[in-house]
Amino acid sequence: ADFHLPYMLIDAEWDEMGNGGNVEDALAYAKQKKVAPLLWYNSSTAWCAFGPLYRLNKPETRQKEFAWLESMGVKGIKVDFFSQDSISTMNYFVDILEDEAKYHLMVNFHGAPIPRGWQRTYPHMMSVEGVYGAEWYNNKETLTDSAAWHNCTLPFTRNVVGPMDYTPCTFTDSQHPHITSNGHELALLVAFESALQHLADRPEGYHAQPAEVRSFISSLPTVWDDTKLLSGYPSSYVVLARKSGACWYIAGLNGTNEKKSLAVDLSFIQGPVKEITLYADGKERNQFDIQMLSALKKSVHEVDCLPRGGFVMKVSLD
Template sequence: MILLFSGMTAAAQDKIYQIKSPDQSLSVTFGLRRTGTLFYSLNRNNVVVLEQSKLGLIRQDADFSRNLKLISASDITITTDQYELLTAKRKLNQYTANKQVFHLSNATGAKLDIIFQVSNDGVAFRYYFPEKSTVVKKITVEATSYNFAENAKGWLQPMADAQTGFEHSNPSYEENYQQGIAVGKPSPIRAGWVYPALFQAGDTWVVITESAPERNYCYTRLNALSPNGEYSISFPQGPEVFSAGAALNPESELPWYTPWRIIGVGSLKTIVESTLGTDLAKPALNMDASFIKPGKSAWSWVLLKDDSTVFNVQKRFIDYAKDMKWDYCLVDAEWDKKIGYEKIAELAAYAKKKDIGLILWYNSAGTWNTVPFTPRNLLLTKESRVTEFAKLEKMGIKGVKIDFFGGDGQSFVQYYQDILQDAADHHILVNFHGATLPRGLQRTYPNLMTMESIKGMEFRTFLQANEDMQPVHCTTIPYTRNVYDPMDYTPMVLYKIPNIKRSTTNGFELALPVLFLSGIQHFAETPEGMSHVPGYVKEMLKTLPASWDDVRFIDGFPGKRVVIARRSGTRWFVAGINGEKEDKELTLDLSFINSTGKMITDGAQDLSFVQSDVIPSRNTLVKVKAAGGFVIVFE
């Protein structure tokens, strides 16, 4: 361990420790002031990234934010982990960090540990109450803060207020990102800012998020107010509970671990290639994983809307999925009324003969929203869930899409996990919509294929203003919402959006399924739209991998452009999009690829494609239209 004292100054009694990353590039300073308050700060390459920031908690029965004493500090040790994850940017993942634990007590002698782990791509810390108690303890305040210099900038999404929006269905993480705003600017919504929150501090990029708690903590967000660039943790709003009187803020018996606070740190390349968000998540629970299959899915509703949820149209979309060599077909809301269980079973049997799995939509809704769409309320209790999932398993249904959740209170954290566990017991894959951020939950429950938590394709079909934002929006997502967790944006329209003027080119749209990560990728395009594209585009989409082995960040800047390479087996897919209004010529370093590739990009005419050969080099030139894009496939 490194213990530093500050000489003959007013802070002579401060106790200060440093923990560095394995490559020595990151350095965390942990300190206990002689006044009994805690702080930490963060440097990268000897340059300040986070200034002195707060640590501590307040329970109803005990204050751990002041009058603290340091009992001891552990030696710095190396902690490692390795795991496999099919819904991530990399199938095989390894984690190495330097770890130090600080043992503290408050004014009454109650104990608190703070655990720091520093890896080459960031910092994680969490709190631990080591004492034993069967009395439920409640946390009222988490004092944790992230203190940026005032010249830092943020790419942040406001958090919607609870019980607002369509049929009182917020919060659902579907607001527009604010681009490169000055730190300290208040959120326009009192609920605050969502994770992941992206910041630029000089030459360093920072992503702030948290790992999924088990069942004894709520999900959190950043406070709406960040005076002088200091962002603090905020708990959910009052209505964000599963039922009246259910747990909102954190409560648990002791001992008790809080979730990891995660700070991804480095270049944009470091941020985009990092798996820190799942590295700190709880490992996979023991379950039969034989049914877990990432894939690609047809989906009628996003462009054809409610009238498409009928037997004949869904049968046609199953045929479409088969023709495209995809894996699933999603049947959306009101299937129970417009098709019915008996005919859905017939449809599932038809799909099975074609090796296509059906996914069915459900309304999660209890008392927290007024959305009338059905099936509704069938998943609220364990008894009802088990009955429904058993019925689906018997019919051969492969997955469920569950929509319209009610918030981030601790009781909702428990509800998400109850659903995932019962679904796993019946070999059902899960997609949560109108929902919170995954926060690494997909590692703990591998049957969690994806979650929406984004202003996705469906919003483009509602308003022209939403469509007009897509070039900037989509070039922000890989650095923010999708940086650690799977995201069900439901990408790709290659022809027309009814009643909307397209703002992006076909090259842009074709790149999205490569750039955006989702355990099941639901495609928006219809059979009719697909009939307008050339055969080589269809062939690329037929052979597009459902999961990835590796990732490389090639080029980009949030809201302006992004180019990412993904590998499956020996094949590399390099995809890029231009979020700006001018054509660009990009110089890309593709020297790590050793084979000639085929590039599909925008042709001279609107909604057209052109294909060409690409020989990779350190200076590969690619021209990209305004709001355009490309995909290069290297066999």
């Protein structure tokens, strides 16, 4: 609510709340705060025992559950832990999509294989995981040493296939520490495409950021009109631009362990530029250097990045 974000996920085991309230109390509180809730479900086809279980597998129980969700003001679900790519599993995906449409629900398929174009038929399919994302700072040390080059590879590989629920932009450390800069983490919100861009850090992680960064997160678009790869090489670096309305958002990621200067050529922008705001790396990994750039002096801007650093540039048009 503080960041004016439209949705909030209530994650696994909401069916076991026992600390003075239940999920219906949580849904009522979300409505009071004018935040639309999303609920997590186990696909109940895999190895994990987190609940709720077995509510989506059969048509009759699934439709009963979806009707209840719609009546409670829930706007979508995240379905997790699909175990395989079999025909029966593919049919299960489609069955969920078909029934959800009847009850006006969105879906994010997590613990799932890469998307296969279903969003063209079912526009309420917002995103699919199918990627090593930020949760792997938490589950194992998978991203501790590889995050930066991994993040600079995904725009050329996995994210080309379709929307990707990486759960980007986590500033604070979990079980395994970040080696990427805060500028790098912020840039993931633009570099990675997902119709539901799932911010997954602790609330205090976002509240601790400078006011300009908090404002950027609050106003980030959910729909892109155009995308351009300005420069890059897989695992090394990427500079990628996305347009929404009268603004271009340009993300730069350094995937190397060395300082790197990334060139941003704005000559592709048609028409006059009103202002340019740069959210760049500060002197330390967890700091920002926020600047207003002159749009009139030059069309190419060199942005210095820390090792495993990054930046976002917001270009507002007249």
